[in-house]
Amino acid sequence: MGKYLMAIDAGTGSIRAVIFDLDGNQISCCQHEWDHIEDPKYPGSMNFDWVNGWVLAKQCIEGATKDAGIDSSEIAAISTTCMREGIVLYDASGQEIWACANVDARSTDEVVELIRSYPGLEKELYLESGQSFALDALPRLLWVKNKLPDIYEKVAKIGMFNDWLIYKLTGSMIVEPSNGSTSGLMDLRTRNWDPSILERCGLKTDIFPEVRESGTIAGEVSENAASETGLTAGTKVVVGGGDAQLGCIGVGVVDPNEAAIFGGSFWQYEYNTGEAKTDPQCRVRVNCHAVPNVWQYEALAFKPGLVMRWFRDGFCQLEKKLSEETGRDPYDIMNEEAAKIPAGCYGMMCTFSDVMNFISWKHAAPTFTNFELDPERFSRYTFYRAILENTALVTRGHMDLVRESTGNMPSEVLFASGASKSPLWSQILADVLGIPVKVPSVKEATALGAAIIAGYGVGLYSDISETSKRLVHIAATYEPNMENHKVYNEMYESWRKVYATQLDLANSGLTRHMWAAPGV
Structure with missing residues (x-):
């Protein structure tokens, strides 16, 4: 059997192919950016170009194999x-006919019509599926039915x-629960479709592919895919998963009561549980x-990474x-x-x-408040640190939400993705x-x-949890400063009240929401 494993990752802003050895060491990575273009006829749309997307995927596969200096066999x-959340629709011949990316709005x-016609339906469906109309596939399918009936x-x-991606490689059309559940069309408890x-909602009920864990x-690389990508025909292709879920496996957060925070353009707090229960108040x-x-x-924090880039x-x-002039990262200078x-x-x-x-x-309109006209204390670095603290306070709120739903809090948390490169942000997070x-x-959790999933699927690894924890190495641990923790505890209560007031201003139309879900 081969000595390497390949992961293909179709992210929001780019697609990449990454090759690892069996010890989890990254050997190569080939990445290409892609865009999801708004159709000017439909504001808020994010069309997915499956033709160009497959071209870029093929280039990444070929590039990663070449850069690794290995034979695809x-x-x-x-x-x-x-x-x-992104979905692809197919016709009876298996041809793609419509697709949209994750935050298509x-x-x-x-959504407005669903809420008007079926009061209480969103909560009913949330308690079953764990999803709301904000990101799931139901309103999008209704949109296709209403706007593109043909x-x-x-x-x-x-x-x-x-x-x-698996379909393009193997010809097998299969959906797995980790990503499939984000469509809002699955029963959480059975981990299967719920027609x-x-x-x-008056939609077709016979459009569901087979579900596999x-x-x-899933199948093997087909002769056609092999000729297009340079892969070896017959190579096993293993059912993968959603980015946050596989990211958790990539940082060792596999078992119940373990938690991770991924800090990128959006921040995700992930808490593992052995029970398929939802929040009675539908908050998380x-x-x-x-x-x-x-x-x-x-629980998702909106746009912390984008706010940092803006500042x-x-x-x-x-x-x-x-x-x-110096070659230092500007964020390092700002953090200092x-x-x-x-x-x-x-x-x-x-x-x-x-x-x-x-x-x-x-979300309320972006606001800085409670500062004085004192340049010594309230410089741009104070404003910058306030952004770091704000994101950590949101994460504290997310942990509280999950604790209220589960009765549990993690004793420690894994912090990964771009924001974790900042020692200051990591320390503030620990303190909060x-x-x-x-x-x-x-780097590529x-x-x-x-x-890891690929290796497990072909028997190279016997246990996902054991393998994940063996291959993951901790670079740094940040212990909380309990004096700072006291400061942040007091600050958190004030911040929640300030935020509620700012949200009221946006709700009244005096200011503009930073973001609001469709129909809210």
Whole structure:
């Protein structure tokens, strides 16, 4: 059997193929950016171009194999992962006929009509599926039915993006629960499709492919796919999973009562549980994990990474210039100065993302408040640190939500993705949460999770949890400063009240929401 594993990751902003050896060491990575273009006829749309997407995927597969300096026959198995929520619709011949990316928001009319016509339906479906109308497939299918009836009549199957990649490689159309559950069309408890969800809304109920758990064999690389990608025909392709779920496997968060935070453009708090239960108040999302009989409570903070980029580009030209002159990351320069600001930023705080409320998901207008006209204390570094603290406070709120639903809090948390590269942000997170924050050394956690799943599927690894914990190495552990923790505990209560007031202003129309779910 081969000595390498390949992961193909279809993310929101790019697609990549990554090759690992059997010890979890990254050997190569080939990545191409892609865009999901808005159709000007349909505001909020994010069309997925499956033709160009497959071209880029093929280039990544060929590039990663070439860069690794190996023959494709040395690849023991392949698995796939992707952004969640994006869907692909197929006709009876298996041809793609419509697709949208993850945060496509064109279906506002359909959400409004669902809420008007079926009061209480969203909560009813949430308690069964763990999803709301904010991101699931139901309003999008209704949109296709209402706006593109000719396309809707041809719909024979629905799938997710990671499953689309497997279909292109093998010809097998299969959906797995970790990503499939984010469609809102599955029963959390059975980890399988629930046709009654579509039936209740007057939609087709016979469009569901077979469901297989992550880590099972989907098929083999076909002769056609081999000729297109340079892969070896017959290579085993293993059912993968959603990006957050495989990211958890890639950082060792596999078993119940373990937790991870992924800090990127959006921040995700993932808490594993052995029970398929939802929040009675519908505030937090619940998905299937990519491990059988494990589920995940998930809470999302909107746009922390994008807020950081905005602040850097809008206010830190000096640091960017120093970066060009010295080769240092501008964020490192900003962190060095922000570390000199005391915890709590002299009482200043900001509002960007709110604590998640899945059933009525919206965020206040961005605001900085409670600062003084004192340039010594309230410099751009104070404002910068306030952004770091704000995101950590949102995460504290997310942990509280999950604790209220499950009765459990993690004793420590894994922190991964781009934000974890900041020692200051990692320390602030530990101080706010009051628990140790561990940062793994892996750079491509989601791809490593997919590689582990691939190896498990072909018998190279006997146990997902054991393998994950063996291959993951901790680069740093941040212990909480309990004096700072006291400061943040007091600050958190004030921040929640300030945020509620700012949200009222946006709800009244005096300010603009930073983001609001369709129809909310």
